[in-house]
Amino acid sequence: MTQFLSRKSGSIALLVIVFVACGVPAYAAQRTSGLWWMPDVASKGGEQIDQLTYFIYYLTGAVFVLTQVVYIYFLIKYRAKRGVRATYSHGDNRLELVWTAIPTAIFIGLWGYSNHMWWDVIHKEPPPGTMEVAVNAYQFGFSFQYPGASGKLGRSDVKLLSPENVFGNDRTDPLTKEDFQSGVLELPVNRGVRILLTSRDVIHGFYIPQFRIYQDAVPGRTIDWVWFVPTKVGSYDLACSQLCGSGHYNMKAQIQVVSEEEFDNWYKQKLAAAGNASAANAPAQSK
Amino acid sequence: MAETIVHTVRGELHGSHAHHPELSFFRKYIWSEDHKTIALQYLFTTMFFLLVGGLLAMGVRFQLAFPGAPVPLIGTLLPSWLVTSAGAIQPGGYNGLVTMHATAMVFLVIMPFLIGVFGNYLIPLQIGAPDMAFPFFNALSYWLFFLSGIVLLSSFFVPAGFPASGWTSYAPLSAHAQYNGTQAGQSLWCVGLFINGLASIAGATNYITTVINMRAPGMKMFRLPLPVWALFITAILLLLAVPVLSAAAAMLFCDLNFGTSFFSASNYGQPLLWQHLFWFFGHPEVYIMILPAMGIASEILAVNSRKPIFGYKAMVYALVSIGVLGFIVWGHHMFVSGMNILLSATFSFSTMVIAVPSAIKTFNWMGTVWGGSIRYTTPMCFALAFVSMFVIGGLSGIFMAATPVDLFIHHTYFIVAHIHYVLFGGSLFAVFGAIYFWFPKMFGRMMNETWGKIHFALAFIFFNCTFFPMHNLGLNGMMRRIADPPLYDHLRSSQPINIFVSVSAFCLGLSTIPFLINFFYSIFKGPKAPKNPWESTTLEWTVPSPPGHGNFETTPTVYHGPYEYSVPGMDKDYLPQNEPAPEKARIAVH
Numbered sequence: 001m002t003q004f005l006s007r008k009s010g011s012i013a014l015l016v017i018v019f020v021a022c023g024v025p026a027y028a029a030q031r032t033s034g035l036w037w038m039p040d041v042a043s044k045g046g047e048q049i050d051q052l053t054y055f056i057y058y059l060t061g062a063v064f065v066l067t068q069v070v071y072i073y074f075l076i077k078y079r080a081k082r083g084v085r086a087t088y089s090h091g092d093n094r095l096e097l098v099w100t101a102i103p104t105a106i107f108i109g110l111w112g113y114s115n116h117m118w119w120d121v122i123h124k125e126p127p128p129g130t131m132e133v134a135v136n137a138y139q140f141g142f143s144f145q146y147p148g149a150s151g152k153l154g155r156s157d158v159k160l161l162s163p164e165n166v167f168g169n170d171r172t173d174p175l176t177k178e179d180f181q182s183g184v185l186e187l188p189v190n191r192g193v194r195i196l197l198t199s200r201d202v203i204h205g206f207y208i209p210q211f212r213i214y215q216d217a218v219p220g221r222t223i224d225w226v227w228f229v230p231t232k233v234g235s236y237d238l239a240c241s242q243l244c245g246s247g248h249y250n251m252k253a254q255i256q257v258v259s260e261e262e263f264d265n266w267y268k269q270k271l272a273a274a275g276n277a278s279a280a281n282a283p284a285q286s287k
Numbered sequence: 288m289a290e291t292i293v294h295t296v297r298g299e300l301h302g303s304h305a306h307h308p309e310l311s312f313f314r315k316y317i318w319s320e321d322h323k324t325i326a327l328q329y330l331f332t333t334m335f336f337l338l339v340g341g342l343l344a345m346g347v348r349f350q351l352a353f354p355g356a357p358v359p360l361i362g363t364l365l366p367s368w369l370v371t372s373a374g375a376i377q378p379g380g381y382n383g384l385v386t387m388h389a390t391a392m393v394f395l396v397i398m399p400f401l402i403g404v405f406g407n408y409l410i411p412l413q414i415g416a417p418d419m420a421f422p423f424f425n426a427l428s429y430w431l432f433f434l435s436g437i438v439l440l441s442s443f444f445v446p447a448g449f450p451a452s453g454w455t456s457y458a459p460l461s462a463h464a465q466y467n468g469t470q471a472g473q474s475l476w477c478v479g480l481f482i483n484g485l486a487s488i489a490g491a492t493n494y495i496t497t498v499i500n501m502r503a504p505g506m507k508m509f510r511l512p513l514p515v516w517a518l519f520i521t522a523i524l525l526l527l528a529v530p531v532l533s534a535a536a537a538m539l540f541c542d543l544n545f546g547t548s549f550f551s552a553s554n555y556g557q558p559l560l561w562q563h564l565f566w567f568f569g570h571p572e573v574y575i576m577i578l579p580a581m582g583i584a585s586e587i588l589a590v591n592s593r594k595p596i597f598g599y600k601a602m603v604y605a606l607v608s609i610g611v612l613g614f615i616v617w618g619h620h621m622f623v624s625g626m627n628i629l630l631s632a633t634f635s636f637s638t639m640v641i642a643v644p645s646a647i648k649t650f651n652w653m654g655t656v657w658g659g660s661i662r663y664t665t666p667m668c669f670a671l672a673f674v675s676m677f678v679i680g681g682l683s684g685i686f687m688a689a690t691p692v693d694l695f696i697h698h699t700y701f702i703v704a705h706i707h708y709v710l711f712g713g714s715l716f717a718v719f720g721a722i723y724f725w726f727p728k729m730f731g732r733m734m735n736e737t738w739g740k741i742h743f744a745l746a747f748i749f750f751n752c753t754f755f756p757m758h759n760l761g762l763n764g765m766m767r768r769i770a771d772p773p774l775y776d777h778l779r780s781s782q783p784i785n786i787f788v789s790v791s792a793f794c795l796g797l798s799t800i801p802f803l804i805n806f807f808y809s810i811f812k813g814p815k816a817p818k819n820p821w822e823s824t825t826l827e828w829t830v831p832s833p834p835g836h837g838n839f840e841t842t843p844t845v846y847h848g849p850y851e852y853s854v855p856g857m858d859k860d861y862l863p864q865n866e867p868a869p870e871k872a873r874i875a876v877h
Contacts, residue, residue: 036759036762036763036781036784037759037762037763038695038762038763038764039763039764039777045691046695048691049691049692049694049695052689052691052692053686053692053695056685056686056689056692057686059685060682060683060685060686063682064678064679064682067649067653067678068675068678070653071653071656071674071675074653074656074657074659075656075661075671078592078656078657078658078659078660078661079660079661079663080593080660080661080662080663081660084660085593085660085853085860086592086593086594086658086659086660086852086853086860087594087657087658087659087853088594088595088852088853088854088855088875089594089595089597089658089875090595090596090597090598090599090850090875091595091596091597091598091599091601091651091654092597092598092654095598095650095654096598096601096647096651099646099647099650100601100643100647103642103643103646103647104640104643107639107640107642107643107685108636108639108640110639110685110689111635111636111639111688111689113689114635114688114689114690114691114692115632115635115636115690117691118628118631118632118635118690118691121691121694122628122691122694123628139466158552201459201466202457202459202460202463202466203457203459203460203558205623205698205766207698207764207766209695209699209763209764209777210764210777212694212695213694213695214623214694214695214697214698215623215625216623216624216625217625218552218558218559218624218625219459219551219552219558220552220553220556220557220558221552221625223625225628235776236776236777237775237776237777239766239775240766241697241698241699241766241767242457242698243382243452243453243457243460243767243768244460244466245379245382245451245452245460245466245467245468246377246378246379246382246451246468247378248378248382248768248769249378249381249769249770249771249774250378250771250774252774252775
């Protein structure tokens, strides 16, 4: 047994250094500059989600610190010493019960909290006045379709989706004729937006870190339950975060969150342009 | 046949040609049916694949730190699907690197390390059996595994190179050459995984049968050492989960090459079907890759704390419940996949519940070192680090289990950090510990302790420097699998972290060098190992190092549980399983 004692102090010193070294990156994580931490939140649901993130962060942080302090204390206190034997114990059923029951309660409580929020952020009906925008993802970009003056998107169906009709619009629906398309996702601040998410080819991701929102776009389906309320004017990247091929690394679109007024101007302009285009097309079609 | 082998003595092996003629080189080293030789075949092969997977990771990290810079030294030698003419990694090639790094590490490194190497080596030796139940199957399993590795890596040489749709290979990207551009590579991926699956199934059948049927007299199930318990549960998971992946890989192969449409949206196919099949395998797979590591860590902790494992039965029940619950949590990979959102609530619940047995295990490990007489050997350092790293990996998992938080960090570097804390800081640290621990038994020589400690310190420090900041990258919104992060506005500020992570990763890669030198030097020049260098109680330490063909001179009889350390009333502080307790020893009934 003596051979295990010979260099014990050196080994302990090494272990301590190593655990301290582990603390450095852990400390680094505490810093909350833009370099280290979440981008500023810019949506209503995102603010709620951040509360939960922080709650879990402090909970897990406390558990981590507590367990590691106890653990390292044990490691130092119970190092091999000449003439001292280990305690002979096969365990303790009461302790097992305690450390089964407490984590179970915490985990189920946490599930209740997070599931409640999941309901709140995702399932709840979006606020009145919410605008619908169709989002179509493809290799490698996004395009957007806005409703016309009626404020409602025309009928669409993924079964109608084709290279000429990327949103799968139902051309027999009169509402469809008013819809117009855009390469930028222009959104009014503080108004709800519900997206109708489709994909032309493979699975893509609809990810806006500042809004804390992510949803896959799956070919063959329209995903219609994602909605959010942007709360800050600004320009953001809509990023694809599902590997979708060789151009995935640069698959993104611009999101412009603007004031209500600015949005109305943009919308009217777009609508007029779309109206002119369809007016110009109409006679050509009738010939 | 088992009977004749049982009575073989290693010392007599050379003399008893009548019973055991000297095996030809081919039968001894190539097509060997001895579980120990097969374990060593796995060991050397897997170490080679570890180097390959590690080099791929270096390529990934180089690109992330210095996007667009030519790869130093070898850049211009690399094939054109991987690099531009100037030698810089291109985005499609980067996807290939990411895909093959993960595929190799999961299927060619961690699984075979834990199951192929230590499953093979430890199960018969620790249960007191002469060999596996089906030695032929065992050899077949190794060579199928070897073949699968060759098939997977050969995609480096085909047109368009490595498969590039991620190790998860989500359809329809993976199912159509027009989308992924790597028909040959992706097809080889399917074939490779199919063969790999056959190897796993053959191995799993063997392990289950061996543990059930071939235990030595007195080796009741509740006297099995924890590595055997863990490997037994793992083998059951393998047997139930792997065929699903094999079937899915075969379907994907048909979609790619024969125009079927299991997974494409056109022709009534279903893209989400792939994800369900993949993760139905994929989540038990996560436990397949950690349970044996837990068993190994438990063993090393008990031996080096000179204490019985704290709560042996609780540990076994935790393993069993992880095994059962592991089959109903796969949907937590799919919260944002477009799957019915009501299902997410269910999977979130089962995921929170499966965290409980992991917590129990952690507390029991802490209970094991409590009151111990801890020997800081190299394997012990790795096992102790395993516990801490597993705690970090487990706690970060809670973020993802909370569905709303997952909306934000899904598919970001947060999950990359999480999986590496579990798979590298967890599984691979346990593997390193296990190699240092069982090396004397495998090769009959000791590894150098000082160099072992140096390896440990470097690996531990650089591991944390590499993977901890990835949590921050993920919180900053850095997506996985993007070749050029600064292209995004919100990621420009965090690029210095990427550089720091990459430099740490290179150092982590270099930290393997002392290990490799120590390993190969010690095989030939290490000091001779005694039978039982760690003063351990389990049966493998009662036979010579290395054990002869047939393992045990006579079938051992087992008298008590595996972790009788520091029993009061005894002179020595360990009581091997095959030694009846002396009269004055006060063994506790538990």
